[in-house]
Amino acid sequence: xxxxxLSISIQELSAQYFKNQFNQVALVRYIFLMIGLxxxxxxxxxxxxxxxxxxxxxxxxxxMCFADIVIKETGKGTAANEEGYYSxxxxxxxxxxxxxxxxxxxxxxxxxxxxxxxxxxxxxxENEVELHGFTLEEHxxxxxxxxxxxxxxxxxxxxxxxxxxxESLKRITGMYTLNTGNSISKPxxxxxxxxxxxxxxxxxxxxxxxxxxxxxxxxxxFVAKKITIVKGSSSVRYGSDAIAGVILVEPAAIIAPxxxxxxxxxxxxxxxxxxxxxxxxxxxxxxxxxxxxxxQGSFRKSGDVATPGYYMANTAMEEYNFSTGLGYYKEKAGFxxxxxxxxxxxxxxxxxxxxxxxxLQNAINSPQPLIIRDFSYDIDRPYQDITHYMAKGKxxxxxxxxxxxxxxxxxxxxxxxxxxxxxxLNEDPSLFFILQTVTGEVNWQHSxxxxxxxxxxxxGLYQTNRWDGFFFxxxxxxxxxxxxxYENLKLGHWDFEAGIRYDISSLQxxxxxxxxxxxxxxLYHNISANVGTIFHLNDHFTARANYGLAWRPPHISELYSNxxxxxxxxxEIGDSTLLPERAHNVNLSANLNFSRFKLELTGYYxxxxxxxxxxxxxxxxxxxxGAFPGFQYTAGDVDIKGVDVDMDVLLTKRFVWSSxxxxxxxxxYTQKDFLINMPSYRFDNxxxxxxKDTKTxxxxxxxxNLLVVTRQSMVPANSDYAAPPDAYFLVGLSAxxxxxxxxxxxxxxxxxxxNLLDTPYRDxxxxxxxxxxxxxxxxxxxxxxxxxxxxxxxxxxTK
Amino acid sequence: MNMKxxxxxxxxxxxxxxxxILWSCDPxxxxxxxxxxxxxxxxxxxxxxxxxxxxxxxxxxGNGGNPPAIDTxxxxxxxxxxxxxxxxxxxxxxxxxxxxxxxxxxIDHQFFFSMTLSLNLMSAYADLDANNNPIGLSNxxxxxxxxxxxxxxxxKHQPGIKPASPGDILVGETDxxxxxxxxxx
Numbered sequence: 001x002x003x004x005x006l007s008i009s010i011q012e013l014s015a016q017y018f019k020n021q022f023n024q025v026a027l028v029r030y031i032f033l034m035i036g037l038x039x040x041x042x043x044x045x046x047x048x049x050x051x052x053x054x055x056x057x058x059x060x061x062x063x064m065c066f067a068d069i070v071i072k073e074t075g076k077g078t079a080a081n082e083e084g085y086y087s088x089x090x091x092x093x094x095x096x097x098x099x100x101x102x103x104x105x106x107x108x109x110x111x112x113x114x115x116x117x118x119x120x121x122x123x124x125x126e127n128e129v130e131l132h133g134f135t136l137e138e139h140x141x142x143x144x145x146x147x148x149x150x151x152x153x154x155x156x157x158x159x160x161x162x163x164x165x166x167e168s169l170k171r172i173t174g175m176y177t178l179n180t181g182n183s184i185s186k187p188x189x190x191x192x193x194x195x196x197x198x199x200x201x202x203x204x205x206x207x208x209x210x211x212x213x214x215x216x217x218x219x220x221x222f223v224a225k226k227i228t229i230v231k232g233s234s235s236v237r238y239g240s241d242a243i244a245g246v247i248l249v250e251p252a253a254i255i256a257p258x259x260x261x262x263x264x265x266x267x268x269x270x271x272x273x274x275x276x277x278x279x280x281x282x283x284x285x286x287x288x289x290x291x292x293x294x295x296q297g298s299f300r301k302s303g304d305v306a307t308p309g310y311y312m313a314n315t316a317m318e319e320y321n322f323s324t325g326l327g328y329y330k331e332k333a334g335f336x337x338x339x340x341x342x343x344x345x346x347x348x349x350x351x352x353x354x355x356x357x358x359x360l361q362n363a364i365n366s367p368q369p370l371i372i373r374d375f376s377y378d379i380d381r382p383y384q385d386i387t388h389y390m391a392k393g394k395x396x397x398x399x400x401x402x403x404x405x406x407x408x409x410x411x412x413x414x415x416x417x418x419x420x421x422x423x424x425l426n427e428d429p430s431l432f433f434i435l436q437t438v439t440g441e442v443n444w445q446h447s448x449x450x451x452x453x454x455x456x457x458x459x460g461l462y463q464t465n466r467w468d469g470f471f472f473x474x475x476x477x478x479x480x481x482x483x484x485x486y487e488n489l490k491l492g493h494w495d496f497e498a499g500i501r502y503d504i505s506s507l508q509x510x511x512x513x514x515x516x517x518x519x520x521x522x523l524y525h526n527i528s529a530n531v532g533t534i535f536h537l538n539d540h541f542t543a544r545a546n547y548g549l550a551w552r553p554p555h556i557s558e559l560y561s562n563x564x565x566x567x568x569x570x571x572e573i574g575d576s577t578l579l580p581e582r583a584h585n586v587n588l589s590a591n592l593n594f595s596r597f598k599l600e601l602t603g604y605y606x607x608x609x610x611x612x613x614x615x616x617x618x619x620x621x622x623x624x625x626g627a628f629p630g631f632q633y634t635a636g637d638v639d640i641k642g643v644d645v646d647m648d649v650l651l652t653k654r655f656v657w658s659s660x661x662x663x664x665x666x667x668x669y670t671q672k673d674f675l676i677n678m679p680s681y682r683f684d685n686x687x688x689x690x691x692k693d694t695k696t697x698x699x700x701x702x703x704x705n706l707l708v709v710t711r712q713s714m715v716p717a718n719s720d721y722a723a724p725p726d727a728y729f730l731v732g733l734s735a736x737x738x739x740x741x742x743x744x745x746x747x748x749x750x751x752x753x754x755n756l757l758d759t760p761y762r763d764x765x766x767x768x769x770x771x772x773x774x775x776x777x778x779x780x781x782x783x784x785x786x787x788x789x790x791x792x793x794x795x796x797x798t799k
Numbered sequence: 800m801n802m803k804x805x806x807x808x809x810x811x812x813x814x815x816x817x818x819x820i821l822w823s824c825d826p827x828x829x830x831x832x833x834x835x836x837x838x839x840x841x842x843x844x845x846x847x848x849x850x851x852x853x854x855x856x857x858x859x860x861g862n863g864g865n866p867p868a869i870d871t872x873x874x875x876x877x878x879x880x881x882x883x884x885x886x887x888x889x890x891x892x893x894x895x896x897x898x899x900x901x902x903x904x905x906i907d908h909q910f911f912f913s914m915t916l917s918l919n920l921m922s923a924y925a926d927l928d929a930n931n932n933p934i935g936l937s938n939x940x941x942x943x944x945x946x947x948x949x950x951x952x953x954x955k956h957q958p959g960i961k962p963a964s965p966g967d968i969l970v971g972e973t974d975x976x977x978x979x980x981x982x983x984x
Contacts, residue, residue, distance in 0.1 A: 465826060467830065474829060475827070510829045512830075515890070621862070623867075624840075624858060624867070626973055
C-alpha cells in the first residue's frame, strides 16, 4: 500500500516534469529525485507520519479558518478548521510540497522533508491588491458588534504609519483630531474625545492624563498591527464611560514562527525635516514553539514645522519608545506578558504663550505669529515631557469547546511634566503629575448553545494621582469596579445582542484650599446597557441597529481644575457640583458590498444629559501676570447627531474612487445654542489607479485626494476669541508599491504628499488657530522591510 | 486545567495587586499650592519730599478665587517722584518679599513702564544690575500738567538673554503685567 502511494506520486511528478520541463537538466534532476525517493522508500517504510500546524495571518495573527491547503505531490487537500488548524495524517517519509491558499492572501509554498511528525505553521501575507477601503470583518472568537466598526490594518495602516496615533486615525470617516499645533493630536470621534472616547491599548484601558485637550494619547502607533474604531456607545464591554466609542489599538498576538523574523519601518518627512523608524524582532524556540518573544523599539524626531511662509517656533518634538513581550499559546491555555515604555518631548509653539488679552487680540489680529524664528530642532521652554509605562499580563484557559476564561492584569504609570516658558532657572517642571493605575479583568467567553454566545466578566481599577509644581488638579484616589454580561443570538439572517453592566466608582481628592486641608469624596454608581441587531440579508447587504446607554462620572479635572493651563495659555476652572453624564446613543447602519461598489452608511444620535464641557468665561481671568482667557467647566443637556458615509467605487478595472463624508450637528439644549468645539462637515475624496502587477512589483498604485472641510458656522454666539476659520480644501498625492524580491522578501515603499499646494489654512479644532496657520506641504517617504533570519528563512528557501 | 495552576494564577494575581498597591504612591499627602513662590501683590511707593503716594495691585489669595484689587494712583502736577517697587507673596505668614530676589537676579529681569499717550508722566530708571543695565525696582517719575491715563508695569524674565540698556520688552516671558489707572491733578 505504501509503495502504491509512492508510485502514484512519482507518476504524477514524472508526468509534470515531462510535460513542462523536458530538458536535459530536468531529466537529470528527475532521475536523481527518483533515485532519492526510491532510496527513501527502500530504507524507510514509515507511513504513519503527519504534518500539522496552524494557519494565521501574518499581519494580525488572526487564525485563518478555512484556508485551503494541498500537498502538491499527492494532490491531497484539506482546509483549516474553525480554529485555523490543519493536519495531514498517514503520510510516508519523503519530500512534500504544501501549498496554502486563502482569498486575499499570497499563496505560500513550503517543501518539507518528512522524517518524523512535523508541525509547520503558515503565516500568510496579505495580498494588498484589493480595495483598501473599509473591511467589516467578523471575528470568530469575539461576539460581533451591532455598532459600526472600522478596522485599519495591513497596507492600509502602513500607509498612515509614522505619524502620531491621532493623525493615523484621521482618515477614518467620523474621526477627527483635536490638535495643539502639529505635535499633539487627540483623536475625536463624532465630536467627542478625551474621557468619552476610550482607548484600549493592547487590551488595557489607556490611563494617562487624558482630560487635557492638549494631552495626546501616550501610545506608540508603530506597535499597532491593527486599529479598530467602534463607533457608538460600547460601554458594556469596555467600560461605562465609552460614550462616543472605542479605539482598539492591537499589536499582533505574540505568536511567531520558529527562528527570528522582524519588521523594519522607516519614514522621513520634509516638513520639520523629521524621521521615524521602528524595528521589531520576534521569534520562537524550536524546542518550545508555543513560546514566542518580541522586542520592539521606535523613534520619531522632527524639527520646527513649516506653515506656508514661516516656521512655527518651538514645535520640534522627539519620541522614543520600547516594548517587549512574551507569549505562550496552546490550544488549552496560554499567557502573554507585555511591557512598554513611551517617552516624548514636545515643544509648545512659542507664540501661543501671551501675556494678556491685549496680546491675545494682537496675536489674533496679526496675520502671522508674533514670534517667528528660523528652523531649529531645539526644544525650548515651554515644552512637555511625558513618559508612560505599561506592564501587562494576560492568561487564558479553555473551559470547554467554545468557552474561554481570560485574566488580564495591568499596571500603568504616567509621568507628565510640563515646563512653562518662564519657569525657574533650575530644571524643575512647572507642572508634574504622576498617575498610577492598576487594572484587572476576568472575562469568561462562553457559548451555551451553537447559536448563542456571550461573555461575563468583572473588571476593576485602582488609580492614584500626585502632583508637583504649580497647582492644576489635586491629588486623588480613584477606585472602580464593574460587572458585565452580554449575549449574542444568531437566528437565520438575524443577530441579536444584549448586554448590561453595573459600575461603582469612588473618587477622593486630597488638596489644600487657602492653606486648609480638604479631602472631599464622591461615590458614583450606575447601569449601562446595550441592545442591538444585525441583519445579514446576503453577502451584499448587512444592516445594523444599536442602542447604548452609558454614563461617565465627572473627572477630577472637571471638578477641581484651577489654574493656568500652560500648554494652551488658558485659565481653567472646575465645578465641584457637576453630576455624572448620562448618554443615550442610537446607531443605524447599512452596508452594501458588491465587487465594484461598496457603501457604508452610518447614522448616529447621542443625547447626553449633563454633558460636561469647557465654556469660555468671556470675562478674562486677571492674574498678576496679565489677563488670561478663562474657561469654566459647565454641564448642559446636549445632542450630537450625524452621518458618516464611506463609499468605494471601482470605476474601471483599475480606477477606484473612494469617498468619505462626515456630517455632524450638535445642539446644547440648556444654552439653547450650538455646542462649542464640534467638527464641521468634512468630505474626503480619493481617486486611485492600480497598475498591473509585475513579477517584482505587487500592487503599485498612485492616488490623488481632495479634502474639503467647511467653515464651522454652528457655534454659540459670542463664545470665542476669534471667529471659526474659513473653509479649506487640501490636495494630496500618494503612490506606493511592494517590491517582491526573490519571491519571499517584500519591501513596501510609499510616498505621500500632504497639502500639495502649500495652502495656508486654519482648522477650527486646532487650538493654535488663533496664532498660526496649519502645516504646509509635507512629503513623506515610507519604507517597510520585513526581515527574515535563520531557520525561518531556511525553511522557506528549501522550495 | 487543573486546580493547582488555578491556585497559582490566583496567588500571583493577589500578590501582584497587593504589592502594586503598597508600592504606588500615596495621594493623601498633597502639596500645598501656596508653598511655592507666588507673587500676589505689587506695591508701589512714590516719594517727593514729604509727599508719599502708595498704590498697589493685590490678590492675596493668588490666581483665581477673589479678583485682585487695583488702586488708582493720584499724583501731583509738575513733580519729581522717587518710585520704588515691592513684590509680595501674601500666601505666606508672615508676608514674604520677593523684591530682594529680583534684585539679586537683576541681570535676568527688567521692569518696563509704558504710559497711555494722554498721561503726562515720564519714567526713568534709577538702578543698575551687575552689567550696568537697568532693572527698574527704583525709578524717577516726572509729571507735568494735569491728565488721566494709565501706566502698564511689566516685569520680564530674561534669563541669560537680557538685552543691554535700554532693554527690550519683547524679549523673555512676562512675570508681571499690571495696569494702574493714574490721575495727575
